[in-house]
Amino acid sequence: MNDVRWLNPDELQAWKKFVAVVELLPGVLDSQLQRDAELSHFEYFVLAMLSEAPEQTLRMTGLASATNATLPRLSHVVSRLEKRGFIERTACFEDRRATNAQLTVAGFEKVVETAPGHVTTVRENVIDPLTPEDIADLDRIMGRILGTIDPEHRFNPSALGETQPTA
Amino acid sequence: MNDVRWLNPDELQAWKKFVAVVELLPGVLDSQLQRDAELSHFEYFVLAMLSEAPEQTLRMTGLASATNATLPRLSHVVSRLEKRGFIERTACFEDRRATNAQLTVAGFEKVVETAPGHVTTVRENVIDPLTPEDIADLDRIMGRILGTIDPEHRFNPSALGETQPTA
DNA sequence: AGCCCTTGGTTGTAGCGTCAAGTATTTGGT
DNA sequence: ACCAAATACTTGACGCTACAACCAAGGGCT
Numbered sequence: 001m002n003d004v005r006w007l008n009p010d011e012l013q014a015w016k017k018f019v020a021v022v023e024l025l026p027g028v029l030d031s032q033l034q035r036d037a038e039l040s041h042f043e044y045f046v047l048a049m050l051s052e053a054p055e056q057t058l059r060m061t062g063l064a065s066a067t068n069a070t071l072p073r074l075s076h077v078v079s080r081l082e083k084r085g086f087i088e089r090t091a092c093f094e095d096r097r098a099t100n101a102q103l104t105v106a107g108f109e110k111v112v113e114t115a116p117g118h119v120t121t122v123r124e125n126v127i128d129p130l131t132p133e134d135i136a137d138l139d140r141i142m143g144r145i146l147g148t149i150d151p152e153h154r155f156n157p158s159a160l161g162e163t164q165p166t167a
Numbered sequence: 168m169n170d171v172r173w174l175n176p177d178e179l180q181a182w183k184k185f186v187a188v189v190e191l192l193p194g195v196l197d198s199q200l201q202r203d204a205e206l207s208h209f210e211y212f213v214l215a216m217l218s219e220a221p222e223q224t225l226r227m228t229g230l231a232s233a234t235n236a237t238l239p240r241l242s243h244v245v246s247r248l249e250k251r252g253f254i255e256r257t258a259c260f261e262d263r264r265a266t267n268a269q270l271t272v273a274g275f276e277k278v279v280e281t282a283p284g285h286v287t288t289v290r291e292n293v294i295d296p297l298t299p300e301d302i303a304d305l306d307r308i309m310g311r312i313l314g315t316i317d318p319e320h321r322f323n324p325s326a327l328g329e330t331q332p333t334a
Numbered sequence: 335a336g337c338c339c340t341t342g343g344t345t346g347t348a349g350c351g352t353c354a355a356g357t358a359t360t361t362g363g364t
Numbered sequence: 365a366c367c368a369a370a371t372a373c374t375t376g377a378c379g380c381t382a383c384a385a386c387c388a389a390g391g392g393c394t
Contacts, residue, residue, distance in 0.1 A: 004282075004283040004286055004287065005286070005287075005290060006286060007286065007289070007290075007294065010299070010302055010303065010306070011294050011302055013306055014302050014303075014305045014306035014309065015289060015293065015294065017305075017306060017309035017310055017313055018293070018305060018309050019212075019235075020235050020309070020313055020317070021189075021309050021312050021313060021316070022188075022189050022192055022193065023234075023235040023236075024235055024313075024316050024317060025189055025312075025316060026189065027382090028316050030382095040350080042350090045186075059372085060372070060373065061371090061372065061373085067190075068186075068187050068190040068191055069190075069351095070351080070352075070353095071372075071373065071374090072351080072352070072353080072354095072373085072374080072375085073350085073351055073352075074373095075373065075374055075375085076350075076351075076374090076375090077350085077351095079374090080350095092372095095359080095360075095371090095372080096358080096359060096360085097358060097359045097360070097371065097372040097373070098359090098371095098372060098373080099372075099373065099374095115171075116171040119171055119172070119173060119174065120171065120172075122174070122182060123172060123174075124315065125312070125315050125316050126182065126185070126312055127174065127178050127182065129311045129312060129314060129315050130308060130311060130312075132177070134304075134307070134308050134311065135177055135178055135181050136177065136181075137301075137304040137305075137308060138181045138184075138185060138304075138308055139177070139180055139181035139184060140301070141297060141301050141304060141305055141308075142181065142184035142185050142187070142188050143184055144296045144297060144301065145188050145192075145292065145293055145296060145297075146184055146187055146188060146191075147296060148291065148292050148293075148296050149188070149191050149192060149195050149292050150187065150191060194352095207380080209380090226342085227342070227343065228341090228342065228343085236381095237381085237382070237383095238342075238343065238344090239343085239344075239345085239381080239382070239383080239384095240380085240381055240382075241343095242343065242344055242345085243344090243345090243380075243381080244380085244381095246344090247380095259342095262341090262342080262389080262390075263388085263389060263390085264341065264342045264343070264388065264389045264390065265341095265342060265343080265389095266342075266343065266344095
């Protein structure tokens, strides 16, 4: 029965800090965006992913992958953003089951004006406290964890090397 | 106006992976605990922190710190766990404003029987994909981030070197 | 003492996410 | 050609969290 491999002290210490960050970071990102743009971090992320897509358009499933979200969650969020005039839903011609989500002009402007404040927050709270080696280590470690918790490879590691206002 | 320091390619790549993990990991932890113990990860964390405390008792504020939670959130969660018989609230004699949360026997047993499955999940998804160097790097990096996003030092880095079923 | 500010905690409400169910279309098998 | 299964998405209900408002008790100050 007791073949459980408990965490050793080093593992436990790292895990506790990691859990704390996972618990606290979303609040930090959300509150800045909520205060400055009345957007949750996830809403911003949806708009940002669309802003980088060709024609500012993505199918719902593709957008869900790009934002690490479930389809129901995305559907609700897109509905809200549609009501606020940032996104439009259009039918997909190749597959009539599918729905395209397209950024409106107002939505694109929203991303452009929101991005600087968001990037600044990310820098202050995550990037700038780290050295270049830390960044490389973080990338490697998160890549390894993603390899296990994202077995379907929903996460798309293809889009690299951008200086655009993704985040 | 445009004094924004955008993320360079390395920073952007690491940030995207980090965000994906922060978005996906809670779901992984929650679903295992929900399935096997009908507990959210946060509920489990509350019980686990109490199980390690002297007398299995902590004041609400202390428990909120230990679990990186706000007081209203904790209050609601403790109410639920109290209804399920895992926690009891008792008055605090030194400060009559305060409330003590104490683990019941049933609550302690719940932690004991739930811990192995949880630790296994943590191992499989986070710890085991990493090398010992990765663990050290993760600890260092999360410590640096915590230093900025947790300025009031709610997070308590004192309790180290345990092999107990914290996680 | 009397006042005010702070601290500790609870409660209500509103908003977001998850889960389950449902619809529409496409695909694959026969 | 037909039917079952899979895919793409939406919807509704329920549960949890954040925020704000609130109450009670302590600590300082005069």
